[in-house]
Amino acid sequence: MGRARKGRDISGWLVVDKPAGMTSTAVVNKVRWALAAKKAGHAGTLDPEATGVLAIAIGEATKTVPYVTDALKAYRFTVRLGAATNTDDAEGEVIETAQARPSDGEIKEALHGFVGEIMQVPPQFSAVKIDGERAYKRARDGETMEIAARPLWVEELTMTERPDADHVELEMVCGKGGYVRSVARDLGQALGCLGHVVSLRRTWSGPFEAEDGLSIEEIESLAKSPELDEKLLPVEAGLTDLPEARCTDDGAARLRNGNPGTVVASGLDYGAPCWASHGGRAIAVGRFKGGELWPDRVFR
Template identity: 65%
Template sequence: MGRTRKGRAISGFLIVDKPAGITSTSVVNKVRWTMQAQKAGHAGTLDPAATGLLAVALGEATKVLPYVTDALKAYEFTIRWGQETATDDAEGEVVRASDLRPTDAGIEAALPAFRGDILQVPPAFSAVKVDGERAYDLARDGEVLELSARPLHVRKLDLLSRPDPDHAVLEMVCGKGGYVRSIARDLGRALGCLGHVTRLRRTWSGPFALSGAITWAEIESAGQGEALDARLLPLETALVGLPECRCPEASVALLRNGAAAPVFPAEGVEWGDEAWASRDGRAVAVGHYEGGTLRPTRVFAA
């Protein structure tokens, strides 16, 4: 007999404007406790010092987290020139310094090398696993790490403003696995002046935007119960990038039991495409379209 989960069987996304000084895991745990949800997760970790959009999934919405995690995300961040730190942000000690400061033209000229499909070495203090251990744990123990470069797609990287010679504000839109701290570090090295991130804010992630996001103060004042239920976005929001195939009533039970079943194909969907099946606007399953049927890989409770 399976273990019965404690809590409410609620599903959807709560979009949180994470403040600085709190871990992403702490936000998820607080939301889960506040809403008394059976299960919860998040799409894409933000460093404790970072702020901005954190999509918290509850219940059945945790099954579609990969579609948000894999989606493009946007960040606005400030680089402090002239200093490189052990953590590539303002939390770490300064390990190298330079009196050089880049011109606006110099920054603009360096940015194209960081756009498109690039290779990026993660920061030593990151959640990347090395021989089964987190890099930040090894780095805290004093180990010198040689992390491998990883592919990253950078859709956009633009200079927004120059508050003073020591700082620059940039915007980046990138794919899964991008480290803004690495961009600041590598851009500083390319310009010969060194650099690290002093402020980082995620402004959107996949289909989710900061407009309408709930604040930490609102979560803290809500108490346990249903006070935040009206702020939940449906799990279907995360599936906007997939074709939607509507299914007849007779197919609902089959799909939810993991069996292939007939669906009405979405326009343009082809054999083998990943798609989702809906009934009355509610997601029934995600799977692969096979000529009039959907073979489910993820199913959702009623």
């Protein structure tokens, strides 16, 4: 029998403005320690050198992580033109250079090819699994892998500034699984000048904004205090992109036991994902079927 995990049964979301030089896992561990929480996870990895919003789910909120992970996210990033690196960012080794420098107009025109449903090959240094092993582990051993392209929805990709001939600043809104480093790499190749990311910030992720996030220093200073507990957003904050259906009393009781329960909703198609509330609190999330919610996850 496994040993029970220590910590408090506390639930909610804590929005963190992640600093550069810290892994997403390290942020989760810091938050779990500061809240003395039994369970925590994050909704979408950020590269260690990236900054910005990292939404940390605590306790029952971890059951809503897939719905935040699937939501649109926005990034602001700078691409260095004229060089490719083995990691597709400034942390790697330069593997090729080019003298060409595109005009602003050429960059804007090329961006059109990266909007909508695109196919994207993740970087060699990424967390995708190749034959059961993380790609970055094999890349560190000097191996070059064939990584299959995967679909990515890009809502927007715009140039916001051109500080000089060697740099371009971009903003992107995209769906789940997007690699900004791959966009920089592929844009540089399309322009014939090569490119890699030199700075990256996630400005929002689903319902969460970087400007609302706590710094690591603030989390440390408020650690294990009621003031930090007060910074938690409710579990329901992770469900704002899903339609809400309201339970009857009987429906709530049935859902709490993991059974389909009667809900009141309008405009929902059969089989549509939604969440059920009772007295303003989330009871379950699942699929709407003929006046009932069929639960996938039930909240305690």
